[in-house]
Amino acid sequence: MRAAGVNQPAIDVFTHYYGELEAGATGLILEDSIDPLVSPDALAGIDVSDDLASEAFSKTAIIKLNGGLGTSMGMDRAKSLLPVRDGKSFLDLIVQQVLHARATTGARVPLLLMNSFRTRDDSLAALAKYSDLAVGNLPLDFLQNAEPKVRVDDLTPVSWPADRTLEWCPPGHGDIYTAILASGVLEQLLDEGFRYASASNSDNLGAVPSPRIAGWFAASGAPYAAELCPRTVADKKGGHLAIRKADGRLILRDTAQTAPKEMDFFTDEFRHPFFHTNNLWFDLEKLHAALTERGAVLGLPLIRNVKTVDPTDPSSPEVYQIETAMGAAIEVFEGATAIVVGRDRFLPVKTTNDLLLLRSDAYELAEDSALRLAVPAAPLVDLDSKHYKTMQAFEARFPFEAPSLVGAQSLTVEGDWTFGADVVVTGAVKLADAGEPSLVPDGTHLGE
Numbered sequence: 001m002r003a004a005g006v007n008q009p010a011i012d013v014f015t016h017y018y019g020e021l022e023a024g025a026t027g028l029i030l031e032d033s034i035d036p037l038v039s040p041d042a043l044a045g046i047d048v049s050d051d052l053a054s055e056a057f058s059k060t061a062i063i064k065l066n067g068g069l070g071t072s073m074g075m076d077r078a079k080s081l082l083p084v085r086d087g088k089s090f091l092d093l094i095v096q097q098v099l100h101a102r103a104t105t106g107a108r109v110p111l112l113l114m115n116s117f118r119t120r121d122d123s124l125a126a127l128a129k130y131s132d133l134a135v136g137n138l139p140l141d142f143l144q145n146a147e148p149k150v151r152v153d154d155l156t157p158v159s160w161p162a163d164r165t166l167e168w169c170p171p172g173h174g175d176i177y178t179a180i181l182a183s184g185v186l187e188q189l190l191d192e193g194f195r196y197a198s199a200s201n202s203d204n205l206g207a208v209p210s211p212r213i214a215g216w217f218a219a220s221g222a223p224y225a226a227e228l229c230p231r232t233v234a235d236k237k238g239g240h241l242a243i244r245k246a247d248g249r250l251i252l253r254d255t256a257q258t259a260p261k262e263m264d265f266f267t268d269e270f271r272h273p274f275f276h277t278n279n280l281w282f283d284l285e286k287l288h289a290a291l292t293e294r295g296a297v298l299g300l301p302l303i304r305n306v307k308t309v310d311p312t313d314p315s316s317p318e319v320y321q322i323e324t325a326m327g328a329a330i331e332v333f334e335g336a337t338a339i340v341v342g343r344d345r346f347l348p349v350k351t352t353n354d355l356l357l358l359r360s361d362a363y364e365l366a367e368d369s370a371l372r373l374a375v376p377a378a379p380l381v382d383l384d385s386k387h388y389k390t391m392q393a394f395e396a397r398f399p400f401e402a403p404s405l406v407g408a409q410s411l412t413v414e415g416d417w418t419f420g421a422d423v424v425v426t427g428a429v430k431l432a433d434a435g436e437p438s439l440v441p442d443g444t445h446l447g448e
Contacts, residue, residue, distance in 0.1 A: 061109070403423035
């Protein structure tokens with residue numbers, strides 16, 4: 001890591017977690033060690049004055065996690081560069097959300113990306129057209145660290161001469177704390193007069209800059225807060241907060257930290273009724289104090305992620321990617337809290353199903369560049385993963401605009417169907433596998 005130019009704080013953090021891995025740590029959080037979180041505060045029931053919101057928002061920075069490549073969708077560059085609406089990418093819409101917030105509030109609202117070594121160049125090039133985006137002397141990004149993947153069989157750094165870059169990985173989005181400190185960006189934000197930060201994933205266009213939540217967070221006096229949403233039967237994969245019995249602290253549990261035999265507890269929306277959106281709020285002064293006191297090692301719970309060194313080659317050696325979750329920092333800060341927000345603040349795109357829905361007329365692009373539902377409930381989209389999983393395959397089968405889904409309850413596609421222009425879906429529609437490539441002609445009305 002030192003030879004590759006990785007900074008010392010990141011090396012110290014990796015050393016800490018490698019020691020845990022050597023000692024046999026699994027990172028699992030067992031059900032009998034926690035109590036469910038059942039009654040957090042809800043933003044809808046809290047009064048935040050305009051003055052308080054304005055004051056807090058004037059000291060708030062926006063951070064977007066932008067290290068993802070969209071590999072699960074067959075991509076090899078920043079997912080945030082995907083077109084979403086009207087030819088605009090996630091990154092374009094994020095910038096426009098920030099510029100709108102500045103214009104309507106008068107706040108400076110800096111935008112900073114946490115890029116990975118694979119997303120930085122393309123993302124900064126895409127931002128170059130926004131000449132008025134930078135604030136003061138603040139950079140537009142800081143770089144997520146890199147660490148070696150280690151072999152599962154002997155814990156040595158993996159060797160993969162076919163592509164040396166695949167020997168390295170980012171340490172999960174929990175690296176935000178190490179990276180923002182080691183880059184000097186945390187001190188720069190404080191020097192520029194910023195006290196709070198709102199951090200979220202760049203593929204979640206629902207997490208728009210919010211003076212109201214900023215005001216609530218400032219008034220709470222909490223060092224850290226997480227946004228939650230009520231779970232539905234469809235929300236089985238997302239992490240959730242719980243209360244650790246040993247000390248009463250709020251903690252985050254993700255899928256990778258759940259024992260396989262306890263997944264029925266993890267996915268039970270009645271037992272754990274709220275999911276973690278990964279929209280977070282930090283008090284930058286308290287974050288700086290904690291990081292400097294601990295030498296950048298916050299001690300977040302280990303996530304031991306098992307992968308193959310080449311994600312596209314299941315026969316390549318199995319490796320551990322040593323990761324942490326950004327949201328796990330909730331257990332580090334005494335007095336950390338959570339707030340239940342509307343589902344409109346959680347619109348992640350993890351699959352082409354999600355992307356088709358956001359591209360459709362079931363969502364409207366609002367004046368503030370947020371995507372908001374145009375119907376009472378989002379229709380369910382389920383595309384055959386054998387034919388639609390990757391962006392290349394998806395775009396080939398939807399060569400025109402997305403079909404109209406404003407009147408749809410669901411669209412299920414089995415088999416290989418290509419959609420023509422001006423297709424309308426109403427009610428619950430299922431296209432069965434015809435056993436060969438098939439076409440939905442231009443102007444077709446599917447359903448009721």
